[in-house]
Amino acid sequence: MGNLRDVLSPFTAWKHLIETPVTIRNPIGREAADGYRGFHQNDIEKCIGCGSCEVICQNAAIDMVPVSAPVDGDSGLRPKIDYGRCCWCALCVDVCMTGSLTMSNEYTWVDADPDAFRFIPGVDPKPWDDMEKGYRREGARVLTGAERVEMGELPPEARIDNFDEIVVGYTREQAMIEADRCVECGLCVATCPAHMDIPDYIAAIREGDYDLGLQILYETNPFSEVCGRVCTHKCETACAARHEGDPIAIRWLKRHIVDNVSEDRRLEIVGTPQALPTGRKVAIVGAGPAGLTAAYDLARQGHAVTVYEAQDKPGGMMRYGIPEYRLPYDALDRDIAVIAAQGVTIKTGVRIGREIAMDKLRGEFDAVVLSIGLHIGRSTRIPGTEGPGVEAAIDLLARITAGEEVPVPERVVVIGGGNVAMDIARSMARLQKRKHGAVGVTVTALEDFAHFLADREEIEESFDEGIEIVDARGPQEVVRYKSGKRKGAVKGLRTWAVTSIFDGQGRFAPQYDQGDERLHPADMVVEAIGQAADVSILGEDLTEALEWTRGRLAVDPAGRSSEPWLWAAGDAVHGPDVITAVADGHRVAASVGAMLMAMGEVAR
Amino acid sequence: MIRFEPDRSQYPQPGDDGKLEIDLETGKYLKLWHGPNHPGITGNMSVELTLCGDEVVEGKVHVGYLHRGFEKLMERRTFIQVFPIVCRVCVPEPDFNEWCYAQAVEELAGIEAPEMAQWTRTLILEMGRFNSYMMAMGGIGGALGMGVIGQWMTYVRDLMLDRFEEMTGARIYHMFILPGGVRGHLPEGFAGRMEEVLATAERYLADVDKAMFTNAVFKARTKGVGVIDPALFEPYGVTGPNARAGGVAKDLRKDAPYLVYDQLDFEVVTETASDIWARAMVRRRDIDVSIALIRQILAKMPKDGPVMAKLPNVLHWKIPRGETYVAGESSRGEYGYYLVTDGSGYPRRVNVRGPSYTHAMALLEHLIPGTNIADVAALMVSLHTYPPEIER
Numbered sequence: 001m002g003n004l005r006d007v008l009s010p011f012t013a014w015k016h017l018i019e020t021p022v023t024i025r026n027p028i029g030r031e032a033a034d035g036y037r038g039f040h041q042n043d044i045e046k047c048i049g050c051g052s053c054e055v056i057c058q059n060a061a062i063d064m065v066p067v068s069a070p071v072d073g074d075s076g077l078r079p080k081i082d083y084g085r086c087c088w089c090a091l092c093v094d095v096c097m098t099g100s101l102t103m104s105n106e107y108t109w110v111d112a113d114p115d116a117f118r119f120i121p122g123v124d125p126k127p128w129d130d131m132e133k134g135y136r137r138e139g140a141r142v143l144t145g146a147e148r149v150e151m152g153e154l155p156p157e158a159r160i161d162n163f164d165e166i167v168v169g170y171t172r173e174q175a176m177i178e179a180d181r182c183v184e185c186g187l188c189v190a191t192c193p194a195h196m197d198i199p200d201y202i203a204a205i206r207e208g209d210y211d212l213g214l215q216i217l218y219e220t221n222p223f224s225e226v227c228g229r230v231c232t233h234k235c236e237t238a239c240a241a242r243h244e245g246d247p248i249a250i251r252w253l254k255r256h257i258v259d260n261v262s263e264d265r266r267l268e269i270v271g272t273p274q275a276l277p278t279g280r281k282v283a284i285v286g287a288g289p290a291g292l293t294a295a296y297d298l299a300r301q302g303h304a305v306t307v308y309e310a311q312d313k314p315g316g317m318m319r320y321g322i323p324e325y326r327l328p329y330d331a332l333d334r335d336i337a338v339i340a341a342q343g344v345t346i347k348t349g350v351r352i353g354r355e356i357a358m359d360k361l362r363g364e365f366d367a368v369v370l371s372i373g374l375h376i377g378r379s380t381r382i383p384g385t386e387g388p389g390v391e392a393a394i395d396l397l398a399r400i401t402a403g404e405e406v407p408v409p410e411r412v413v414v415i416g417g418g419n420v421a422m423d424i425a426r427s428m429a430r431l432q433k434r435k436h437g438a439v440g441v442t443v444t445a446l447e448d449f450a451h452f453l454a455d456r457e458e459i460e461e462s463f464d465e466g467i468e469i470v471d472a473r474g475p476q477e478v479v480r481y482k483s484g485k486r487k488g489a490v491k492g493l494r495t496w497a498v499t500s501i502f503d504g505q506g507r508f509a510p511q512y513d514q515g516d517e518r519l520h521p522a523d524m525v526v527e528a529i530g531q532a533a534d535v536s537i538l539g540e541d542l543t544e545a546l547e548w549t550r551g552r553l554a555v556d557p558a559g560r561s562s563e564p565w566l567w568a569a570g571d572a573v574h575g576p577d578v579i580t581a582v583a584d585g586h587r588v589a590a591s592v593g594a595m596l597m598a599m600g601e602v603a604r
Numbered sequence: 605m606i607r608f609e610p611d612r613s614q615y616p617q618p619g620d621d622g623k624l625e626i627d628l629e630t631g632k633y634l635k636l637w638h639g640p641n642h643p644g645i646t647g648n649m650s651v652e653l654t655l656c657g658d659e660v661v662e663g664k665v666h667v668g669y670l671h672r673g674f675e676k677l678m679e680r681r682t683f684i685q686v687f688p689i690v691c692r693v694c695v696p697e698p699d700f701n702e703w704c705y706a707q708a709v710e711e712l713a714g715i716e717a718p719e720m721a722q723w724t725r726t727l728i729l730e731m732g733r734f735n736s737y738m739m740a741m742g743g744i745g746g747a748l749g750m751g752v753i754g755q756w757m758t759y760v761r762d763l764m765l766d767r768f769e770e771m772t773g774a775r776i777y778h779m780f781i782l783p784g785g786v787r788g789h790l791p792e793g794f795a796g797r798m799e800e801v802l803a804t805a806e807r808y809l810a811d812v813d814k815a816m817f818t819n820a821v822f823k824a825r826t827k828g829v830g831v832i833d834p835a836l837f838e839p840y841g842v843t844g845p846n847a848r849a850g851g852v853a854k855d856l857r858k859d860a861p862y863l864v865y866d867q868l869d870f871e872v873v874t875e876t877a878s879d880i881w882a883r884a885m886v887r888r889r890d891i892d893v894s895i896a897l898i899r900q901i902l903a904k905m906p907k908d909g910p911v912m913a914k915l916p917n918v919l920h921w922k923i924p925r926g927e928t929y930v931a932g933e934s935s936r937g938e939y940g941y942y943l944v945t946d947g948s949g950y951p952r953r954v955n956v957r958g959p960s961y962t963h964a965m966a967l968l969e970h971l972i973p974g975t976n977i978a979d980v981a982a983l984m985v986s987l988h989t990y991p992p993e994i995e996r
Contacts, residue, residue: 090773
């Protein structure tokens with residue numbers, strides 16, 4: 001039994017009668033804590049529509065809906081959120097690749113229309129759009145990896161006097177970590193000219209299934225050895241991971257797959273054409289990436305393909321334009337071997353227009369594909385370029401590949417700021433190191449470093465190798481000795497500082513500061529300012545018959561010229577790189593194949 | 605104490621199979637559904653009572669009102685996607701689910717959460733325990749007609765929810781303990797505001813001591829009522845305060861220290877009577893332990909440091925084949941997650957061991973016969989059970 005205290009004590013509760021009530025009378029309008037997870041905000045300019053938020057949402061509350069036209073690196077989609085499903089867990093905010101998606105601390109919003117609670121944050125205006133308080137992801141992105149696995153390279157001192165490949169390739173462990181970072185948004189697929197199934201082959205790496213990876217590569221690109229090394233990797237500039245970290249090393253991962261599938265196994269996986277021979281014949285002029293890709297596709301459709309190549313070996317610019325330290329010839333040979341195994345006949349050392357006329361091809365074949373590339377180096381035509389000691393970069397590179405003797409003076413100046421300029425500068429540096437024991441190369445480019453055309457890594461590696469790069473310099477004259485023993489020989493390149501390259505209309509019209517003049521001493525000047533196609537092979541009649549636009553052969557979107565039997569592909573019509581040429585090759589092959597199919601099989 | 609002693613010869617007798625023979629046709633018995641819509645039921649469940657007069661002769665527990673298939677849902681979610689689900693297994697003390705799951709994933713994936721995260725997790729679990737006890741206190745008061753206790757405790761709990769809100773960004777489902785760590789640091793000035801809450805809580809708890817524990821009615825209705833024989837603890841899987849009220853000094857925080865409990869100073873609270881009173885008292889005293897622990901943690905925890913370990917890309921996170929059981933001392937007893945992984949990106953099996961499963965089903969059905977209809981609510985609440993963790 002309780003005592004008296006047990007009876008009286010409970011009455012002390014009555015003291016609360018005189019206390020102020022603790023209830024919040026009007027909860028609407030109560031401000032939530034600073035870090036509250038309320039309604040979403042989306043910085044629509046920052047968002048790239050990668051859809052990671054949609055993937056991670058375990059309630060399927062997020063739909064990616066189109067709000068604008070897709071461009072490279074932006075799908076044009078934006079998340080539409082259904083607040084009948086959202087559980088406010090903010091994983092979408094944590095995983096957001098750009099940091100555009102955040103949450104305001106607004107949690108009360110009244111609307112009689114249930115459909116109003118399904119909207120696109122940032123597109124459908126809401127009162128909390130500009131609110132600064134709310135949930136923000138703390139620190140660097142933790143739900144996906146931000147940092148790229150560094151690629152091993154030969155150190156400068158080990159590579160400068162030889163043409164050994166610089167990039168060593170990923171180990172399996174490194175590739176696994178790098179592949180793990182991919183969020184499979186597919187922005188890269190849209191950007192890649194050949195639309196390679198990048199997330200799929202990266203997934204194959206994660207699974208350790210290199211056979212599958214190779215199979216995926218060959219579905220869109222028969223040049224993975226090449227593209228795994230020298231691709232301009234537009235995909236990486238579209239990569240969602242680049243916004244808050246490094247883009248996925250897509251190019252190196254591609255190379256990692258081919259590194260891990262032996263040549264024999266590759267032939268087994270890719271196989272030989274399954275289609276029955278159609279009896280139709282296609283001639284392809286030029287064994288570069290576009291021509292060989294078209295040859296690969298057409299051969300697999302069952303057509304008889306003959307590729308004519310003027311040089312001694314197939315590969316085109318991949319072999320004769322890209323130095324060996326970037327793309328070893330045996331890697332290129334492995335890619336070409338798979339193509340040749342499809343039954344493609346490659347006739348090298350045959351120059352169309354000289355040994356065989358175009359007319360003859362037209363007569364013997366059902367279709368002709370012109371993929372002749374850009375093998376004539378353009379000149380700046382500044383005073384002094386006529387005469388000895390001035391070379392075209394593309395000629396020098398081809399001669400180095402062919403093993404011919406090239407002049408290797410102690411001082412070389414290169415005009416140009418693109419990748420070809422870097423290729424010749426670095427090739428010359430290697431030859432100089434061998435011959436003279438020292439590097440003496442200066443690259444002068446119109447563009448400043450902020451707008452440089454060559455890849456960033458090319459520039460850095462060039463610096464590592466002791467090459468001087470002077471940006472924003474406009475070439476004015478190749479200065480020659482006027483007297484003495486060396487009369488007529490190159491003395492150097494005179495340049496002015498560039499103040500602007502394009503005029504108000506965006507046309508190429510460089511302006512110079514003439515007061516800032518320099519003479520870059522040189523024994524040889526190499527011009528690397530662009531190339532042209534050698535269309536003389538077409539012959540006068542055909543040239544006359546064909547349509548042209550601005551000096552280029554006019555082709556329809558499928559690559560067909562105004563002559564129904566003639567297609568053109570690659571750098572000669574589109575440019576500017578291997579992967580674009582591969583894409584072009586596919587496009588042309590589809591068009592040629594469609595026509596051949598319409599013609600039907602040849603009666604046997 | 606005067607107790608009505610019924611004439612037990614009138615009661616149904618067990619048949620040959622040991623089960624009671626209840627013939628409703630005789631008119632001697634009445635079936636009464638206690639719940640699911642009854643203020644004396646804890647959460648959304650019900651007890652099917654068979655009454656003889658005002659005495660309960662049989663009680664059958666019915667669950668299923670809350671079944672959302674959590675464990676199955678988890679098997680269809682990636683490892684990171686399970687994270688927002690787990691807290692929903694238990695509304696009043698969700699953080700235990702978050703920690704158990706995160707810890708289990710970390711063990712199988714070979715990840716260790718940083719020290720700062722370990723301390724923050726401990727703080728969150730104690731704050732959650734405090735809140736859970738607030739509901740238990742209010743519940744036991746309410747079940748015995750003392751609604752004001754529930755109002756006070758709800759207010760204090762709300763103050764703690766304010767602290768949860770500023771710390772985690774949410775009031776109820778905090779979703780703050782992520783596999784790999786926690787989502788953020790404590791806000792500026794958090795410890796000071798927490799101290800204000802704890803001081804207010806102590807003031808109200810002192811009132812609870814006066815109004816409820818020093819109360820002739822409360823004592824009369826709880827002492828000697830709903831006694832659990834300590835011999836039942838093991839066969840019925842009784843853990844936590846329900847066992848400690850029967851003199852068993854078992855507490856996983858002490859017996860198998862997890863997080864940073866080995867660096868904290870506290871005693872395991874026990875009572876001996878094993879009745880409703882003792883269970884309420886254990887909880888009341890454990891609140892003081894929690895308050896002291898929160899103060900200790902805030903004083904001892906590191907001021908800064910990383911809160912998240914490096915995770916693999918969670919969008920395709922695969923965890924090697926393995927299994928683990930992670931358990932901790934929740935406010936209701938041993939709370940555990942059994943996680944099986946098969947090397948894929950999804951859990952093969954997740955089993956949630958909620959203490960309410962044994963307490964609210966087998967144990968309650970065992971304790972109910974022989975009680976007075978008026979005591980059923982108090983008995984239930986004294987077991988402190990939460991239905992969602994039964995029906996995961």
